[in-house]
Amino acid sequence: MRKILALLFVSVLLVSAAMADTIVYPIGQASTSSFSQGAGVGETPRGWDFTITQPIYVQQLGVNAAFGLPITMSLWDVTTQTLLGQTMVNAQAYTWEFADLANAIALTPGDTYSVIGWADTTNNGQAWYLYNNTPPSEFNPTGIVNYLNVRYDNGIGANQFPTGTIGAPAQYGVTDIGYSLVPEPGTLALIGTGLGFIGGVLRRRLNC
Secondary structure, three states, X not given: OHHHHHHHHHHHHHHHHHHOOOOEOOOOOOOOOOOEEOOOOOEEEEEEEEEEOOOEEEEEEEEEEOOOOEEEEEEEEOOOOEEEEEEEEEOOEOOEEEEEEEEEEEEOOOOOEEEEEEEEOOOOOOOOOEEEOOOOHHHXXXXXXXXXXXXXXXXXXXXXXXXXXXXXXXXXXXXXXXXXXXXXXXXXXXXXXXXXXXXXXXXXHHHO
């Protein structure tokens, strides 16, 4: 019985290691101290397009915004202009705040995506977002997530796709995603083999 318990313990460790949800933020929670407050008032979506080099699960959407406004955060497929997921972030003034998506969203290499923040500032008459035309390098991530350009629009709702773009290195928003890596197929196969072996041992023990 002790051997069986030991095998079960090892299997749990293997699964936990392979499926660990270590959340990564592409722009690394960088400071926005060098950014300026925007000028657009009203319904103003702001964010950025990106591609990925390996599969990821997006679990959170976040923003660094002004005025403590609730910001509607959205993840889009740019090619199809499809809304993939949405959540609300209760942003504090010039600090990073994130909110979980109801379900993790799987993204695959080869497609272009956009993370967008939206708020309606018609009543207070001030822009919610920050911008920088020459931002620090951390705001132009490369590696697993590759920054492409600013995406924006004016006077459209939170569920409408923003069609305007501004080329790199400009950064608007400022928005971000929180993601974890999809386990490699080889790792999953190894876990499956190990669990299958443990299952066989347990069956033999129980049949003795």
